[in-house]
Amino acid sequence: xxxxxxxxxxxxxxxxxxxxxxxxxxxxxxxxxxxxxxxxxxxxxxxxxxxxxxxxxxxxxxxxxxxxxxxxxxxxxxxxxxxxxxxxxxxxxxxxxxxxxxxxxxxxxxxxxxxxxxxxxxxxxxxxxxxxxxxxxxxxxxxxxxxxxxxxxxxxxxxxxxxxxxxxxxxxxxxxxxxxxxxxxxxxxxxxxxxxx
Ligand SMILES: Nc1ncnc2c1ncn2[C@@H]1O[C@H](COP(=O)(O)OS(=O)(=O)O)[C@@H](OP(=O)(O)O)[C@H]1O
Ligand SMILES: Nc1ncnc2c1ncn2[C@@H]1O[C@H](COP(=O)(O)OP(=O)(O)O)[C@@H](O)[C@H]1O
Numbered sequence: 001x002x003x004x005x006x007x008x009x010x011x012x013x014x015x016x017x018x019x020x021x022x023x024x025x026x027x028x029x030x031x032x033x034x035x036x037x038x039x040x041x042x043x044x045x046x047x048x049x050x051x052x053x054x055x056x057x058x059x060x061x062x063x064x065x066x067x068x069x070x071x072x073x074x075x076x077x078x079x080x081x082x083x084x085x086x087x088x089x090x091x092x093x094x095x096x097x098x099x100x101x102x103x104x105x106x107x108x109x110x111x112x113x114x115x116x117x118x119x120x121x122x123x124x125x126x127x128x129x130x131x132x133x134x135x136x137x138x139x140x141x142x143x144x145x146x147x148x149x150x151x152x153x154x155x156x157x158x159x160x161x162x163x164x165x166x167x168x169x170x171x172x173x174x175x176x177x178x179x180x181x182x183x184x185x186x187x188x189x190x191x192x193x194x195x196x197x
Pocket of ligand 2: 009010011012013014015016017018079113115148149150152153154155157
């Protein structure tokens with residue numbers, strides 16, 4: 001079973017940038033990797049993200065999609081705000097080898113960066129939904145990792161993400177090896193009983 005690397009955080013924190021770089025790296029290493037960006041996923045499936053209910057539905061759909069790709073043996077990298085802790089709990093319960101990465105950035109830096117102009121729009125009163133400005137963003141309670149994009153350079157953040165992904169892949173391999181070692185030998189009473197079934 002391959003891991004799913006789930007990048008969550010506020011708009012503009014760096015999920016898409018870091019997720020795209022990770023995808024490029026994994027692709028170059030020969031992994032069968034799929035990058036799912038919530039923004040693109042919602043647009044191409046005609047999903048709006050106007051209400052909290054919409055966002056729960058969108059995250060459910062993203063998780064289902066990641067699960068279906070994982071079942072095909074793909075390594076999924078997901079970038080989605082995932083603002084509520086309940087969404088993350090569902091991820092933990094339903095996605096095998098789920099690795100939650102909080103792409104953390106202060107609101108002050110987000111307002112300075114404002115690559116999409118969303119924070120300026122909110123300030124002008126031209127936008128009425130924005131996590132941590134108008135809408136709730138629950139502080140992640142138990143992420144596997146945190147990447148502080150307002151503290152480290154883009155290259156450093158990318159390296160942190162790459163390394164934690166390689167750790168997750170190593171754990172996956174360890175699990176596979178241990179699992180194989182623990183499999184019954186193709187003889188003996190256990191195997192005979194299994195064959196008889
Ligand atoms: N309330 C609120 N706060 C912040 N951003 C918002 C919001 N509603 C919609 N958007 C925009 O929709 C993009 C996808 O949102 P999400 O990543 O949260 O996905 S989801 O629709 O909730 O599943 C999201 O993409 P990113 O900017 O990449 O985070 C935003 O551009
Ligand atoms: N350390 C960093 N890590 C990631 N992105 C950074 C960093 N420093 C600056 N940025 C910039 O912040 C912006 C993040 O945008 P984006 O990746 O679209 O965020 P999100 O997908 O979370 O909305 C990009 O313009 C990126 O170049």
